[in-house]
Amino acid sequence: MKISKIIAAMSVSIILTATMICAQGGNGWKASPELVEKLSKSRPDINYFEEKVPQYILPDVLTGSSGKPVTSATRWKKYRRQEVLELFRENVYGRVPSTQYSKEFKVINEDENAMNGNATLKQVDITIRSEGRSLVIHLTMFVPNKVQKPVPAFLLIDNRGPANTDPTRKVRSEFWPAEEVVARGYAIAVFYNADVDPDNFDDFKNGIHGLLDRGRQADSWGTIAAWAWGASRCMDYFETDKDIDRKKVAVLGHSRGGKTALWAGAEDQRFALVISNESGCGGAALARRKYGETISVINKSFPHWFCTNYRKYNNNEPEMPVDMHMLMALIAPRALYVASAADDLWADPRGSYLSLYNSLQVFRLLKIKSSLPPEMPPLNKPVTSGKTGYHIRDGVHNMLLKDWNWFMDFADMVLK
Numbered sequence: 001m002k003i004s005k006i007i008a009a010m011s012v013s014i015i016l017t018a019t020m021i022c023a024q025g026g027n028g029w030k031a032s033p034e035l036v037e038k039l040s041k042s043r044p045d046i047n048y049f050e051e052k053v054p055q056y057i058l059p060d061v062l063t064g065s066s067g068k069p070v071t072s073a074t075r076w077k078k079y080r081r082q083e084v085l086e087l088f089r090e091n092v093y094g095r096v097p098s099t100q101y102s103k104e105f106k107v108i109n110e111d112e113n114a115m116n117g118n119a120t121l122k123q124v125d126i127t128i129r130s131e132g133r134s135l136v137i138h139l140t141m142f143v144p145n146k147v148q149k150p151v152p153a154f155l156l157i158d159n160r161g162p163a164n165t166d167p168t169r170k171v172r173s174e175f176w177p178a179e180e181v182v183a184r185g186y187a188i189a190v191f192y193n194a195d196v197d198p199d200n201f202d203d204f205k206n207g208i209h210g211l212l213d214r215g216r217q218a219d220s221w222g223t224i225a226a227w228a229w230g231a232s233r234c235m236d237y238f239e240t241d242k243d244i245d246r247k248k249v250a251v252l253g254h255s256r257g258g259k260t261a262l263w264a265g266a267e268d269q270r271f272a273l274v275i276s277n278e279s280g281c282g283g284a285a286l287a288r289r290k291y292g293e294t295i296s297v298i299n300k301s302f303p304h305w306f307c308t309n310y311r312k313y314n315n316n317e318p319e320m321p322v323d324m325h326m327l328m329a330l331i332a333p334r335a336l337y338v339a340s341a342a343d344d345l346w347a348d349p350r351g352s353y354l355s356l357y358n359s360l361q362v363f364r365l366l367k368i369k370s371s372l373p374p375e376m377p378p379l380n381k382p383v384t385s386g387k388t389g390y391h392i393r394d395g396v397h398n399m400l401l402k403d404w405n406w407f408m409d410f411a412d413m414v415l416k
């Protein structure tokens with residue numbers, strides 16, 4: 001056996017061992033047995049039992065397609081990173097078409113006296129045009145007034161609708177806690193994902209697909225890739241706004257928005273921090289565990305989210321050339337934070353932590369200290385190391401101020 005093969009085989013077994021340690025748990029979080037029972041009864045087709053997770057081997061993120069181990073930061077940056085990115089484009093999220101388009105930014109409202117003078121509200125129309133058709137992404141942001149500019153910023157990919165992100169602040173929601181974020185010296189921005197592409201299966205006739213697609217293939221972008229593309233157009237705007245520190249922009253999202261944040265961070269290296277909240281299948285959770293929502297289930301319920309090739313892995317996860325630890329590796333050496341909720345077993349908290357844990361080897365290769373423990377942290381006790389972090393909150397599937405406060409604690413360490 002060639003030395004490189006032996007090393008590759010060894011690293012597979014190290015990953016497997018680490019996976020096992022983590023899957024068994026120690027003093028860290030464990031799913032409540034009552035909840036597991038209850039959920040299993042309501043959806044007998046879904047696995048919620050840790051014991052029933054199949055044996056699996058994760059693809060080695062640090063072995064290139066030629067079989068050679070990637071042992072230097074230069075090899076990763078020059079070659080392997082692009083290879084992994086292409087694998088995700090080809091097999092999971094799809095490729096952005098090369099159709100030409102123009103973009104225009106227009107500040108349609110600016111109020112320097114928002115939040116009782118604490119912030120400046122800016123509402124920006126980002127207009128995308130191609131061959132006589134157009135689409136507008138409405139970006140809303142608050143910039144703190146009483147701090148030195150430029151400031152770091154959070155960009156939320158909003159999958160819940162503008163009711164949660166009211167620019168007038170008559171309605172306030174923990175989902176986008178603008179006052180609290182501004183008080184900590186960050187700008188907070190948001191765009192509504194449906195501005196870029198409506199969240200339903202319309203055969204890709206509407207939204208940005210309707211504007212830019214010229215025929216569709218098995219690797220054409222799905223709706224998640226479209227939303228991620230929208231986040232990048234907001235980043236284009238930030239680069240023109242002197243109030244925003246373009247080197248310190250965090251992209252975040254919850255659930256389907258969290259899947260999108262990870263992909264946005266993978267595709268666009270201008271994002272300095274990626275936060276994925278309860279993103280589950282097709283996001284943070286390892287697909288090979290088949291715990292909670294699976295690839296076949298998600299492709300059936302949301303046929304527009306991913307590229308058609310992703311369907312090849314319905315009940316066929318071991319054949320997929322990637323798993324989600326490799327998506328997280330694409331964020332390195334930038335900062336990455338993953339969050340789960342204890343009652344949200346649908347999104348597989350343990351599988352999400354394992355993904356993060358198994359991506360750390362790439363952070364380390366890039367000289368970023370990342371020594372998160374193999375074991376999950378206890379409930380409500382964030383764990384961070386260098387530019388990586390994780391928490392599991394008590395309670396249900398949602399993004400709350402409690403989550404945001406931990407995101408901001410982490411951002412204070414990695415962005416300020």
Ligand code: GCU
Binds near residue numbers: 281
């Ligand atoms: C559904 C879907 C998940 C998704 C979630 C959400 O539950 O199955 O994959 O993350 O919706 O976006 O809230």
